[in-house]
Amino acid sequence: MTPKPNLLPPNSALRAAVDYIRDQATYPIEEVALGAGLGLFAGIAGRAYQTPGRMAGLNLYIMVAAPTGMGKDAGRQGMYSLLDAVVRGENPHAAPNMPSAREFIGPARFASVPAVMRHLEKVRSFVSIMTEGGKEFSRMTDPRASSHDRDVATKWLDIYGSSSFGGVVGGTAYANASDNIGDVVRPAVTIYAEGTQKTVYANYTDNCVSDGLWPRFMMLDRNENDWPQINEYPQYEPSPELVQYLTALCERSHTLNQQDQVVQVGAADDARDALAAYEKETRRIMETCGDDVVRALWTRSALRAKKLASLVAVGVHFDMPTVTLEHALWAINLERYTVGVVIGRVSRGEVGGDENNELRQAEELKRTVVNYLVAEYHELSNAGRVTRSMHAAHIIPWSYLLSGVGRRAAFKHGKPNPVAALERTVRSFIDAGWFVEVDQATKQAHGKSGKAYAVTNAQYFLDRPDAEESKPTNPQFFTE
Known part of the structure; x- marks a missing residue:
């Protein structure tokens, strides 16, 4: 098994957000803080920024697994706290500084595909926070699930890759033309979900892996025996510097989204080479692996590494983001580790009902x-x-x-x-x-x-x- 790397991102506004989410928690958990920090940044920048090379939006699907009572709710609380600070601005008694920033956190649950599409018509870049992610996916993937729930799961498959430049999610025509839903151009939906290992891995069935739903998710799995120490002195307010950067990033992303423009993240030559080598590495694994489930789990890893490295770069300089070798190696090591953890669960028979x-x-x-x-x-x-x-x-x-x-x-x-x-x-x-x-x-x-x-x-x-x-x-x- 790949040794656990340093989960914390390189120095950037993303790192500052992860640190704040961890430090404001009663029970600080790095996996929760990292997932929530990435989820918030991807929700804001997912549509406005594209990866180096073959362009793809920076949206992510993230699942955090940790035992009950360990403090998973700190991720959701930290995300709302950061965005609330952006909306309030420096003076909490004045009018909201940037009320439009609220749109970057979307609904926690969609009852049907039309509900998804109606929201995407209005807001095309956001993070959906699913506080009971394991149960939510059980509801959508259970063989006895309603057609509405199964259709929503299928729509998540479609939406994930549609954030790339030129991507489109097709609309729906109804008998009553006034109910028609038009095509949505480049929606960037990020999912931040959380659950216990029991509820999350019960949904890791062969069908859900082979159809591509779970391979799209980055799994941040907190060891059940690694309980955090209580935080006696939580940080209640984010630093002014972090709030200022997030405010500027929200403004920049909002403007790019309104103008239907993108900024492609650059990459230093050594970073580009490292990411390309990792893509070849995962391709070799898929070509030689004899287990269909394990093979499927590697399919999105190289792309996700590019997205992770790009989000760090956006957190350094959102006007001219450039992936450095440090950013790339952090993303690659994180990917090797997170995929390896899930494969370990699969090999030990700890997944699926x-x-x-x-x-x-x-x-x-x-x-x-x-x-x-x-x-x-x-x-x-x-x-x-x-x-x-x-x-x-x-x-x-x-x-x-x-x-x-x-x-x-x-x-x-x-x-x-x-x-x-x-x-x-x-x-x-x-x-x-x-x-x-x-x-x-x-x-x-x-x-x-x-x-x-x-x-x-x-x-x-x-x-x-x-x-x-x-x-x-x-x-x-x-x-x-």
């Missing part, structure tokens, strides 16, 4: 059966457990299955134990007509006495894409 675990177990067993069917006898990893005649007859001993999948994550953490999980999965294969348990006489004829199963529908397994990749050149092997 029972239904998802059973789906993963079925997939693992299917892959084992495919490998058994397509491999030559001498290529079997546990050939000592199988006789040559059993392999030719498509009969798989229980001991072979147990040694093949029992230690894999999906079964290792299966409930109530790996053996019971495998027995349940094998029974489901029998019920589906893919397996049949062979009788004692058949086992003895093949020189074995333990439990064994005949593959009754080999073609089902051989038609899978992973079988096509492994088929030998001799087609006679596949005849029944």
Whole structure:
């Protein structure tokens, strides 16, 4: 696992915002402060600024996971406190200094896609703060969810990448033309969500990862055993310098948004090289990774690193932001760490509910059966457990299955134990007509006495894409 890096951004207004959110909290948590600081900056600058190279908006999807009672609400409180200071200005008794800054924090929840689009027609750059993010995503991704909730989740997929220069989210036509919703150009929606590890990771199902929803999120996972010390002297007000910078950034972003213009963040040559190297690194990981879920989790990492580095640069000089090598390396190290934490959870079987675990177990067993069917006898990893005649007859001993999948994550953490999980999965294969348990006489004829199963529908397994990749050149092997 990648060691935990320094989470705090390099010196910038973003760093000052993160420090304030941490220092105003009763229980200071770096993951919460970082997520909230990034969320606020991305909500303000997400549409007005674009990444170096291939342009993309700076909006982010962020999920903070921490146990109940650890102080997650400090993120939301800090974001509102900072923006309130911008609105109030230096004199809290005078008229609001910049009331339009309020628009950079949007609704916490949208009941339907039309509600999302109606708001985007009015405000095209904001952060949505979801205080119960785990439960909110459970509501949207549950197989029993309403069509409205599922449609909102699909819309978040669409909106994420639409902040790039030239991006558009298509509108909706209704029978009554007066209800039509037009196209929205370059909306930049940032999501800052929080939840407990239990509620958040229960939604890390294979489907939600493979369809791209979770890979879009940067996960800031606070170790459940790392409880913060109480802050006896919280900082109630942000510094005047930070408020002044945020006010100027809000004004600049608001003007750019109204004029439909953007500022592309620059990058020093060494920073550009570092970000390009990281993109190649993640591409190699995706090309060689054998796990679809793990592969999917890397898909947005390189782009997110560019966004993170760009937000630091905007926090240094919003008129001419330039990513330095320090900014780039901080973003890259943070990405390696955050993605690695989630992959660790996946490998230990700590994600998804029972239904998802059973789906993963079925997939693992299917892959084992495919490998058994397509491999030559001498290529079997546990050939000592199988006789040559059993392999030719498509009969798989229980001991072979147990040694093949029992230690894999999906079964290792299966409930109530790996053996019971495998027995349940094998029974489901029998019920589906893919397996049949062979009788004692058949086992003895093949020189074995333990439990064994005949593959009754080999073609089902051989038609899978992973079988096509492994088929030998001799087609006679596949005849029944």
